[in-house]
Every structure is written in structure tokens, then in C-alpha cells.
Amino acid sequence: MIALLNQIPSETKIKKLLRKIVFGRNMCCPFCNSRKVGCSESRYRCQRCRRPFSLFSGTWLSNLKLSLRTFWALLWCWVNQVPVKQTVKLCHVSEVSVYHWFRQFRLHLPDFETILAGKVQMDEAYFRNISLLMAKEIGSKKLAHQIVYKNSVNKSEASQFLFQYIQPKSKLQTDGSSIYKKINQWWQVKHKVDIHRKFQFGLTSEIEGIFGNLRTFIRRMYHHTTPEHLPEYVSEFCLRFSSPEIFTSPNDYLAKTLKPVPTC
Numbered sequence: 001m002i003a004l005l006n007q008i009p010s011e012t013k014i015k016k017l018l019r020k021i022v023f024g025r026n027m028c029c030p031f032c033n034s035r036k037v038g039c040s041e042s043r044y045r046c047q048r049c050r051r052p053f054s055l056f057s058g059t060w061l062s063n064l065k066l067s068l069r070t071f072w073a074l075l076w077c078w079v080n081q082v083p084v085k086q087t088v089k090l091c092h093v094s095e096v097s098v099y100h101w102f103r104q105f106r107l108h109l110p111d112f113e114t115i116l117a118g119k120v121q122m123d124e125a126y127f128r129n130i131s132l133l134m135a136k137e138i139g140s141k142k143l144a145h146q147i148v149y150k151n152s153v154n155k156s157e158a159s160q161f162l163f164q165y166i167q168p169k170s171k172l173q174t175d176g177s178s179i180y181k182k183i184n185q186w187w188q189v190k191h192k193v194d195i196h197r198k199f200q201f202g203l204t205s206e207i208e209g210i211f212g213n214l215r216t217f218i219r220r221m222y223h224h225t226t227p228e229h230l231p232e233y234v235s236e237f238c239l240r241f242s243s244p245e246i247f248t249s250p251n252d253y254l255a256k257t258l259k260p261v262p263t264c
């Protein structure tokens with residue numbers, strides 16, 4: 001962890017940060033809300049109901065076995081998009097652990113349901129037996145996506161996607177693929193088309209750029225992908241794009257993902 005030392009706070013500092021995230025200003029018992037809490041080392045005990053608890057009791061980190069500094073270093077690498085293999089070297093943990101922890105960080109990201117409006121670009125991308133539909137609202141960081149578990153997408157899936165993620169009366173921009181032909185009869189949008197063989201790309205350049213960035217992100221950070229993990233990588237990528245504020249530091253990530261105990 002030598003190379004990372006400057007970035008990783010001391011164990012005491014980390015505990016202080018976590019305590020603030022989980023309990024806010026006032027520490028209280030997660031079971032009975034009493035504020036009379038005794039503390040010895042990292043364990044706490046409620047003086048009213050007598051039950052012991054830790055900083056992570058009741059959160060998704062309740063079974064954390066790593067040292068806090070190693071945990072923080074792994075999370076630092078993940079929020080900063082340090083590739084898995086480099087993280088192995090920096091944090092002195094096995095590749096299996098890095099994949100495990102990066103997955104945990106990914107799975108505990110908040111869910112976002114987005115509806116796109118105004119000008120929207122939409123396109124598909126293919127990864128072996130999986131297809132990906134994605135749309136981007138022009139002039140914002142809003143993305144919507146859907147995985148289709150087969151190697152092509154048909155018109156009914158495309159219109160289902162529109163129905164779910166695109167506000168009626170939006171201006172939809174796509175390439176000339178047949179799945180979008182007369183799509184405005186399936187969902188109320190104003191449809192404009194780029195014909196790629198006529199070297200028209202302006203209407204879909206942003207969404208195509210996003211697909212390029214997605215492929216680079218997966219290859220750089222995770223080195224390869226499997227059909228099992230692809231949907232998670234895509235969700236992670238989209239959230240990194242649309243909500244960068246979650247990924248600015250381990251502290252910001254935890255503040256948005258560690259469920260705090262009820263306030264008392």
C-alpha cells in the first residue's frame with residue numbers, strides 16, 4: 001500500500017469519517033435509539049438495551065473482515081477507476097478479492113430511474129450474445145439503458161424501451177437501422193434519422209461516443225467481461241457518467257451508499 005499511503009487516511013481518521021456517515025452528529029443505538037452509548041476500541045454497547053454493535057451494524061458492510069485502511073484503499077482505487085491488476089499491486093490483496101470488492105461497490109450503488117426528454121439520441125451495441133439499447137438526452141448527462149439477452153434487437157424491444165424511458169413528444173435521433181423504421185407509430189416521438197452509408201453521423205455522434213467510452217472503460221478497468229458481469233459493468237459505467245458526484249472520493253461514495261441508522 002506504500003504507493004497509496006498519501007491518499008489513505010489513518011485508521012483513526014477513517015473511523016471518524018465512517019462514524020459521521022453512519023451516525024451523523026449524535027451516536028445512538030441502532031436497536032433502541034438510545035443516545036447512551038459506551039465505547040471500547042471499535043465496539044459500542046448501548047447502556048440502555050445492553051446490546052453491542054459496531055460502526056457497520058445494520059449496513060451492507062456488517063461482515064467486513066478487511067482492515068479499514070485496506071478497505072479504504074480498495075474503494076479509493078475503485079472510485080478512481082484504477083484497473084483491477086494495478087489495484088492488486090497497490091493494495092496487496094489477491095485478484096479474486098479485488099474483483100469481489102469492486103463487485104460489492106458496484107452492487108451497492110444507488111438505483112436511478114431516469115426518463116429522458118427533449119432531444120434524445122438512441123442506438124444499440126452488441127456484445128457477443130447480449131445486446132444493449134441505450135439513449136442519451138442531449139445537453140444533459142442523463143442516460144437510459146437496457147440489456148436484451150440475445151444477439152439482436154427487434155422493433156418491439158426498441159419501442160418497449162422508448163415506452164419505458166423516453167417521454168412522449170421527445171425528438172428521437174437514431175441511425176437508419178430498420179428497427180427504428182416508423183417507430184413514431186409505436187411511440188409518440190418526432191423521429192430523425194442519420195443514414196450512415198451517406199456519411200451522416202451528426203444525429204447519433206454522442207451516443208456512439210458513449211458506446212466507445214463504455215467499451216474502453218470495461219477493457220481498461222476490468223480487462224475483460226463475461227455475459228454474467230456485463231449488465232453490472234454497464235450500470236456502473238452509466239452511473240459514473242450521469243452521477244460523477246458519487247465517485248469523487250471513498251467518503252462521498254459511502255455517504256451515498258451506507259444506509260445510516262434511523263436518526264434519533
Ligand SMILES: [Zn+2]
Nearest residue numbers: 029032046049
Ligand atoms: Zn439500545
